[in-house]
Amino acid sequence: xxxxxxxxxxxxxxxxxxxxxxxxxxxxxxxxxxxxxxxxxxxxxxxxxxxxxxxxxxxxxxxxxxxxxxxxxxxxxxxxxxxxxxxxxxxxxxxxxxxxxxxxxxxxxxxxxxxxxxxxxxxxxxxxxxxxxxxxxxxxxxxxxxxxxxxxxxxxxxxxxxxxxxxxxxxxxxxxxxxxxxxxxxxxxxxxxxxxxxxxxxxxxxxxxxxxxxxxxxxxxxxxxxxxxxxxxxxxxxxxxxxxxxxxxxxxxxxxxxxxxxxxxxxxxxxxxxxxxxxxxxxxxxxxxxxxxxxxxxxxxxxxxxxxxxxxxxxxxxxxxxxxxxxxxxxxxxxxxxxxxxxxxxxxxxxxxxxxxxxxxxxxxxxxx
Numbered sequence: 370x371x372x373x374x375x376x377x378x379x380x381x382x383x384x385x386x387x388x389x390x391x392x393x394x395x396x397x398x399x400x401x402x403x404x405x406x407x408x409x410x411x412x413x414x415x416x417x418x419x420x421x422x423x424x425x426x427x428x429x430x431x432x433x434x435x436x437x438x439x440x441x442x443x444x445x446x447x448x449x450x451x452x453x454x455x456x457x458x459x460x461x462x463x464x465x466x467x468x469x470x471x472x473x474x475x476x477x478x479x480x481x482x483x484x485x486x487x488x489x490x491x492x493x494x495x496x497x498x499x500x501x502x503x504x505x506x507x508x509x510x511x512x513x514x515x516x517x518x519x520x521x522x523x524x525x526x527x528x529x530x531x532x533x534x535x536x537x538x539x540x541x542x543x544x545x546x547x548x549x550x551x552x553x554x555x556x557x558x559x560x561x562x563x564x565x566x567x568x569x570x571x572x573x574x575x576x577x578x579x580x581x582x583x584x585x586x587x588x589x590x591x592x593x594x595x596x597x598x599x600x601x602x603x604x605x606x607x608x609x610x611x612x613x614x615x616x617x618x619x620x621x622x623x624x625x626x627x628x629x630x631x632x633x634x635x636x637x638x639x640x641x642x643x644x645x646x647x648x649x650x651x652x653x654x655x656x657x658x659x660x661x662x663x664x665x666x667x668x669x670x671x672x673x674x675x676x677x678x679x680x681x682x683x684x685x686x687x688x689x690x691x692x693x694x695x696x697x698x699x700x701x702x703x704x705x706x707x708x709x710x711x712x713x714x715x716x717x718x719x720x721x722x723x724x725x726x727x728x729x730x731x732x733x734x735x736x737x738x
Contacts, residue, residue, distance in 0.1 A: 373436030381651035383411030383674035396423030453478035467640035488710035506550025524629035529559025547606035611722035618643035628660030
């Protein structure tokens with residue numbers, strides 16, 4: 370099989386979909402690996418390293434997208450839509466629920482698109498979403514603390530306070546991987562941390578992990594409203610795999626928050642968990658609504674590409690190797706996890722949550738294969 374690794378084109382997207390070590394393994398397994406020149410440079414990976422690993426360095430994106438399987442990090446951008454074609458296997462983060470235009474392009478081109486974020490192993494574990502959720506969760510508090518500083522428009526509050534001065538209030542909506550990692554950093558900096566989640570068992574686990582260092586609250590409209598109102602930093606980290614994020618933060622809740630407080634909506638990949646959230650970029654990361662700073666960058670981990678690329682590839686490569694060695698149909702038959710990852714196939718939406726979010730017809734993949 371020919372595997373292509375393009376240079377990412379999304380704003381400040383500096384990660385890359387394959388490491389040189391992965392290129393070597395694929396090459397030794399009999400596959401041909403094409404890497405676009407400069408694809409790994411921002412992750413501190415040189416073309417020479419890929420070449421030494423057995424990959425071919427090619428100059429243009431068109432050559433990469435002519436491969437049997439394209440592995441990348443972020444969803445195709447409008448400038449790449451013309452490169453989509455039938456019989457292409459695409460392996461990347463897609464987050465299709467809030468992106469009906471991209472979904473339409475994938476369906477029109479009859480692309481077989483396998484989404485990192487919906488590959489699921491037993492017990493609902495999302496192995497390819499987890500590493501970037503860990504990065505984004507830790508970054509959310511780091512970024513939030515920065516924007517709380519007065520020169521950037523924030524309230525001028527030090528997250529952990531100092532002796533004699535109270536710390537900042539950090540509210541985390543969602544106690545999954547992002548929420549857990551955000552709490553780790555916020556607690557480590559000395560903030561007053563509240564985690565809200567609808568899963569009581571998850572709250573019990575977090576309470577055991579953090580003990581008296583955090584407050585846990587069961588999710589309902591009242592607890593969200595009151596906690597957000599008193600927060601200096603809100604981290605939105607709710608997730609329904611493959612589906613649009615629920616709008617837990619109402620428009621009027623933003624109006625009740627203190628001026629100069631900060632919302633970091635990590636759920637923006639799936640549309641965001643606030644009614645005031647809209648996707649931003651690393652070039653233009655924030656905007657203000659009712660005096661509240663909104664940070665809604667949809668590829669947060671790209672700010673730390675070396676860490677993120679290695680963490681991502683540690684998780685994605687075994688599935689990539691399976692797809693390359695077996696081909697899509699056999700890989701789906703052999704691996705229920707990869708089967709769940711397939712979001713579009715031969716012009717059909719094959720992931721129910723995407724179809725439901727966009728009001729589209731859904732086809733059971735088993736009936737198509």
